[in-house]
Amino acid sequence: MEPKTVNSEPNHRDDPYPDKAAFFDAQVEADWAMQAYGTAEAEKLERLLTVTGPLTGLRLLEPGCGTGRLTEVLAEGVGFHGRVVAMDISPGMVAAARSRLFRFANVDLRLGAVEALSDRLGIFDLVICHQVFPHFADRVGALEILARMLKPGGRLVISHFIPLAEINDVHRKAGTAVANDLMPPGETMRRWCGAYGLAVEHWHDDALGYLLAATLKWP
Numbered sequence: 109m110e111p112k113t114v115n116s117e118p119n120h121r122d123d124p125y126p127d128k129a130a131f132f133d134a135q136v137e138a139d140w141a142m143q144a145y146g147t148a149e150a151e152k153l154e155r156l157l158t159v160t161g162p163l164t165g166l167r168l169l170e171p172g173c174g175t176g177r178l179t180e181v182l183a184e185g186v187g188f189h190g191r192v193v194a195m196d197i198s199p200g201m202v203a204a205a206r207s208r209l210f211r212f213a214n215v216d217l218r219l220g221a222v223e224a225l226s227d228r229l230g231i232f233d234l235v236i237c238h239q240v241f242p243h244f245a246d247r248v249g250a251l252e253i254l255a256r257m258l259k260p261g262g263r264l265v266i267s268h269f270i271p272l273a274e275i276n277d278v279h280r281k282a283g284t285a286v287a288n289d290l291m292p293p294g295e296t297m298r299r300w301c302g303a304y305g306l307a308v309e310h311w312h313d314d315a316l317g318y319l320l321a322a323t324l325k326w327p
């Protein structure tokens with residue numbers, strides 16, 4: 109399907125900061141990137157894991173894994189018989205994730221962009237884009253690719269631990285490589301998802317953050 113049919117915005121944004129990987133490399137040591145989740149995030153994490161449902165045994169894809177804060181939780185969740193394929197464009201983030209996750213044999217860490225995901229990775233039960241969706245250079249294209257990576261009935265979850273208005277405010281004010289990385293309104297996301305067979309079943313935007321979950325209805 110042609111992404112242009114579902115997207116009234118330019119599909120490839122003219123990004124004045126093309127080297128986003130370098131931007132995130134420089135953020136590896138920042139608290140937001142490195143600190144493991146604690147009591148402050150407990151309620152948010154609990155809601156995320158309620159929406160994903162049980163993870164045991166799942167084959168899970170996590171683009172934009174950063175230093176692996178959520179990956180660690182997901183690896184515990186899928187357990188010995190499951191697998192987490194986690195990836196990021198930033199070599200620094202991937203290196204930090206490798207250190208954090210060294211004890212997990214069920215995690216496959218990769219350096220790469222969601223836009224370059226290969227079908228050779230196989231299909232997944234669940235894709236979780238945690239605090240990364242607005243950063244994709246081609247958000248519609250990413251949805252098309254991620255839908256293709258899901259098995260029929262598989263699920264896509266897009267989550268942030270802050271609400272939509274705050275996500276966009278933080279990025280705009282950053283005045284850096286992420287200044288144009290905005291989360292579209294809910295209706296736009298529903299339309300974009302629907303074009304690739306993803307039926308949105310949960311959409312929250314409140315004090316616990318932003319959370320969208322969709323199920324792939326057709327291959």
Ligand SMILES: C[S@@+](CC[C@H](N)C(=O)[O-])C[C@H]1O[C@@H](n2cnc3c(N)ncnc32)[C@H](O)[C@@H]1O
Nearest residue numbers: 132172173174196197198221222238239240243
């Ligand atoms: C805000 S950080 C979130 C990291 C992690 N998910 C977390 O919550 O701690 C966004 C991450 O997405 C990565 N990223 C940005 N664009 C990407 C893309 N097109 N494909 C894969 N990863 C990307 C960045 O390098 C960065 O590590």
